[in-house]
Amino acid sequence: MVGKTLLPILIIAAICLLSGVAMADYVLGLDGFPGITQVDCGRTCGAACCQMCTKWISTSYWNSNQETVYSYCHSHNMESWSIDPQGEGYGLWNYTPPGYYYDDWRYDYNTGAIRGTCLTIDNYKEGVPVVIRSAAHWVVERGYTGSRSILGNYYYNGTVVYGLYINDPLYPSCGGYVGGWKWWCSASTWANSYFNNIPSGSFWGGHRASAERDVLANLHTHQHNGDSFSYY
Amino acid sequence: MKTILLVVVTIMAVGILTAPALCGKPADSQPATSSLDGALSERWFAYKNTHDIVDIAKQEMIANALVDDEVGYGKDIKGAYAIEPVFVESQDAQYPSYYMVSFIGKGSRISVLCIVGVKDGKASLLEVYGLNPDITVGVYPPVIEDEARGIAAANGKAVGQAKAKLVFKFSEECGGPAMPAWDFGNGVKVSQNGKVFSDFTPESKVKKDK
Secondary structure (H helix, E strand, O other): OHHHHHHHHHHHHHHHHHHHHHOOOOOEEEOOOOOOOOOOOOOHHHHHHHHHHHHHHHOOOOOOOOHHHHHHHOOOOOOEOOOOOOHHHHHHHOOOOOHHHHHEEEOOOHHHHHHHHHHHHHHHOOOOOEEEEOOOOEEEEEEEOOOOOOOOHHHHHOOEEEEEEEEOOOOOOOOOOOOOEEEEEHHHHHHHHOOOEOOOOOOOOEEEEEEOOOOOOOOOOOOOOOOOOOOO | HHHHHHHHHHHHHHHHHHHHHOOOOOOHHHHOHHHHHHOOOOOOOOOOHHHHHHHHHHHHHOOOOEEEOOOOOHHHHOOOOEEEEEEEEEOOOOOOEEEEEEEOOOHOOOEEEEEEEEOOOOOOOOEEEEEOOOOOOOOOOOOOOHHHHOOOOHOOOOOOOOEEEEEEEOOOOOOOOOOEEEEOOOOOEOOOOOEOOOOOOOOOEEOOOO
């Protein structure tokens, strides 16, 4: 009787154990995420990123006219950028369905920036526009590979992000490189060579900047470090 | 019998709970901190020749979970073969020199391009690019040395048969490490977009300085 009861449990336990062993890595890439090229090489990368992210969320609410998206974002800038992180956040908010709220984020540390943006990708299953190379360009982080999901394991030290999948609007008409929609970069290189600090003299100076979800919809700027989230 | 079965179930339950923490990369079982993101995955290995560079590219694609069929490069890399890696000298303080490792797939076109960084006799996989289906590239870099020589000559720069080297710097001329420029010396460089220039131009910014 005992054997009959425990046998199925043993089988289920064995299957769970084996599947646990097989799940050594975590891969999230938002397969099918749209790729959109910027129409103006020096100006509309942020608008193209906004289009990619909003089209992924809703083909009814996104706007296919990149210049219109650019004008909306640019008009909501805080500073003299083509599109600054605040303008980008407003663009994401404007071209998504009601109830979707976005904000500009400032990250203190490179690893916190990677974890924070990966957490958003994982939690909401959507892309995150980030400013790269000292405010030279906007690209979209749309996935990552790691030791396990950041979601639910954010503070677990054994959770390691290996690298990120990125969509770059620069390709191909503006001299970008082959593979703009299928680019993976190791987390270390991403943190050190790409997703680096905004130059001083800006509200976002000395921080990594992105535009991401704001669940509380208060449209404040968030500040984040490797250990905690807090409002600025 | 009952005791034995309970012991087995207990052991398996412990196994289930600890499996995620014990699996993954070897480094994962070590006490890590959030500041080690990337550092644990960007592993640097000693190399002797370009065969080692190709092996490191393949090995680290697997280690970084990049051979997933749906999200990663699994389908692109299946049946593909690597050609001789091409060395690029970095002139950017934020980026090491590197090899471009091209994998030739369907249609004799490059399906995957790996950037393998090198420094101090060690190499590591830094970036991977999948081929955009809208582009047909059979060689990499797209502008080969002889073509660059012709472009320079057409722009009034007589470079003769001077041997060129590939150089990279984050700049207007190089969109990224996959777009290095040919350097013929004497201030003559040719970008992958066919621009002839002498010095790299700093990248324009989305942040416009007043």
